[in-house]
Amino acid sequence: MPDALVIVESPAKAKTIGKYLGKKYVVKASMGHVRDLPKSQMGVDIDNGFSPKYITIRGKGKVLKELRDAAKRVKHVYLAADPDREGEAIAWHLAHSLEIDAQSNCRVVFNEITKQAIKEAFKHPRSINMDLVYAQQARRILDRLVGYNISPLLWKKVKKGLSAGRVQSVAVKLIIDRENEIKAFKPEEYWSITAYLTKDDQRFEAKFYGVEGHKQDLKNEADVKTILEKIEGQPLVVRSVQKKERKRNPVSPFITSTLQQEAARKLNFKAAKTMMLAQQLYEGIDLGKEGSTGLITYMRTDSTRISNLAKEEAAQFIKENYGEEYLGKSSGGGKQNQKAQDAHEAIRPTSVMRTPQSVKKYLSRDQFRLYRLIWERFVASQMAPAVMDTMTVDLEANGVTFRATGSKVKFPGFMKVYIEDNDDGKKEENRFLPELTEGERLEAEEIEPKQHFTQPPPRYTEARLVKTLEEKGIGRPSTYAPTLDTIQKRGYVTLEDRRFVPTELGEIVIELMEEFFPEILDVGFTAEMEQHLDEIEEGKENWQKILDEFYAGFEKRLQVADEQMKNVEIEDEVADEECEKCGRHMVYKIGRYGKFLACSGFPECRNTKPIVKEIGVQCPTCTKGQIVERKSKRNRVFYGCSEYPDCDFVSWDKPLPRPCPKCNSLLVEKRSKKHIKVQCTQCDYEETSQ
Structure with missing residues (x-):
């Protein structure tokens, strides 16, 4: 007969924890939240201190009955939801529903699901932290006040089904602002001159640097001609050779935002997919004889802190597998973000000895790839810096200086395990230079002038947008993935070549928001509100006071918007195509998965079809149809025959x-x-x- 009931959010987590706790504990899952604000109404009593009206979530009655029955048969009930605001709120709602005293030692938290961490956590149960609960509740009510007041206004004035969330609106505005920057960008001409030289059968290049020792820009072709005339027929003489040793330090282990960014760059994962896979790795994977085991620490964190035990284990692993010289002398969590709450450790493997290859057979392909990324990043963070030999050579002809730079890895250090990607996909490569001495004369095999134009700022990728939101203090680790998902589902932005592009609908909504609710779109205001939520969590602010201060101005703006916002009619764009069912014109519509074609005779005719793009290739299977570009439900491009379903040719390439x-x-x-x-x-x- 068990002594205690432990309630977690998911069956996977329940299975893993149950294995460690033994027969005296029964572990059950609540399947997430059991109570929430009602969907059909505001659910907030504004006049009574913003009192929330919680109801049992539809379909959770059966789960609650099972938990109540289990609670009656044990002496203690422990609430072991995730160790963050959301988890604390889940525990609080469960305590209310199961009539558990929130002030009793009913709450158990742990940063990793390992035997040692679980056993230790159950030695130190605590009461529910109401400051954490109030912070989550304040965010939930704040988002409800914004969404449930502005959204109906947009339905009335613009189009049904729109929404205006607090963080999502700022994200869309950032994307629109970047698009406007790109449209307004005026390219500027500039030139480069590259000299190609060879010594000891090694070809290398030197780029124009300046004249008479001063750096100079080449703005036009006339500048280039002047330089070429000065050096025509002249040898390049080595004037200086500088050799240096440069250290490159390892990057910190992952936090939520950097994990999402790097998974997007290296694995092409969307933020939502990264978090789903990370949750699975955290909650537990069945490792055969070892049973269900949590492979990583908690994945919603903004801290790069690492426990001493994890550091010691990593040091042992590095020494045994790479050698003493590869161990970092002061390896740690790297530089901590000043805004970090530091509630949890960085994201790391629960045991560095559990190498990716050793667990590969138990993981799906994507689980393995993400685990390997987390494991390699953590191990690298504890390793010694890489040492690079760099060489800078200035060559001169008639007062014109060309500069050649080279580098090579002297000691790989952490780079033996992991090298961080960047948003441009460019990787640092070894560029060797031959041994050169001052006074040496070289003849250029080729002098290549090249015209260039400055480029506009790039559109946001998911990784770049997450990085920007984090830098500006907008949202928190748990909000990035759902924010990016929502703005696409609402049709405010689309992804083209993995970059965000605003839609006409998104631009209209943000324009109206800027006119009537400028504070919602103000980056500084949104970041300040996040800071207030953090202060509520720390017990420094009263949640009702923060909401009251916000709502006082917001209510006045709502009244003005209701009276002055004009109706905006978004006309459907007519396609150069007729409906094969009724003969009317087809029009472009925006749905959950982007644009599609629909009959203008809706609702009488409900004909719809995807937009296809011919690529100028005849189908090799049926030879009648053309190969067209299509998109899957997950927005992935593939190629198929225009005669589908009569012809089933399909290709991802x-x-x-x-x-x-x-x-x-x-x-x-x-x-x-x-x-x-x-x-x-x-x-x-x-x-x-x-």
Whole structure:
């Protein structure tokens, strides 16, 4: 007969924890929240101190009955939801529903699901932290006040089904502002001159630096001609050779935002997918004889702190597998963000000895890839800096200076395990220079002048947008993924080549928001509100006071908007295509998965179809249809025959209009971050085009 009931959020977590606690404990799952504000109404009594009206979530009655029955059969009930605001709120709602005293020692928290962490946590149960609960409740009510007041206004004035969340609106505005920057951008001309030289059979390049020792920009072709005339027929003489040793320090272990950014860059994962997989790794994976085991620490964190035990284990692993010289002398969590709450450790493997390869057979492909990323990043963070030998050579011809730079890895350090990506996908490569001495004369094999134009700022990728939101203090680790998901589902932005582009609808909504609710879109205001929520969590602010101060001005703006906001009619864009069912024109509509074609005769005619884009390749299967570009429900591009469903040709790789020179079959383009490879679908022919 068990002595205690432990309630967690998910069955996977229940299974893992149950394994460690033994027969005296019964572990059950609440399946997330059991109470929430009602969907059909505001659910907040504004006149009574913003008192929330919680109800049992539909479908949770059966779960609650099972938990109540289990609670009656034990002496103690422990609430072990996740160790954050949301988890604290779940525990508080469970305490209310099960009539447990929130002030009793009913709350158990842990940062990792390992035997040691679980056993230790149950030695120190505590009461429910109401400051954490109030912070979560304040955010929930704040978002409800904004969403349930502005959204109906947008339905009335613009279009049904719109929403205006606090953080999501700022995210959309950032995307629109960036798009406006790109449109307003005026490219400026500039030039470069590269000299190609060879010594000891080693070819290297030197770039124009300046004249008479002063750096100079080449703004036009006339500037270039002047330089070329000065150096025509002149040898390049080595004037200085500088050799230095440069250290490159390892990056910190992951926090939520950096995990989302790096998973987007290296694995092409959306933020929501990254968090879903991380949750699975945290809650527990069945490792055969070892049973269900949590592989990583809690994944919603803004702290780079690491426990001493984890550091010691990592040090042992590094020494045994790479050698003493690879161990970092002061390895730690790196520089801590000043805004970090430091409630949890960084995201790391629960045991560094559990290498990715040792658990690979128990994980799905994507679980493995994410675990490997987390494991490698953590191990690298505890390793020694890399040491680079750098060389800078200035060469001169008639007072004109060219500069060659080279570098090579002297000691790889942490780079033996992991190198961080960047948003541009550029990787640092070894660039060797031959041994050169001052006074040495070299003849340039080629002098190449090249015209360039400055480029506009890039559109936001998911990784870049998460980074910007974090830097500006907008949202918190738990909000990034749902925010990015929502703005796409509402049709405010679309993803083109993995970059956010605002839609007409998004621009209209933000324009109205800017006119009537400027504070909602103000980055500083939103960041300040996040700070107030943090202060509520720390017990420094009263949650009702914060809401009252916000609502006083917001209520007045609502009244003005209701009276003065004009009706905006968004006309459907007519397509150059007729409905095959009724003959009316088709129009472009925006749905959950982007644009699609629908009959203008709706609701009499409900014909819809996806938008297809021909790529100029005839179908190799039926030879009647054209290959068209389509998108899957997950927004992934694929290629199929226009005669579908009569022809079932489909390809994830882009077919090319030219046949294979070897067997005359279909060629396809296979893209990776490093290059584009052209392959034949029938024989072994291939070529690298980039």
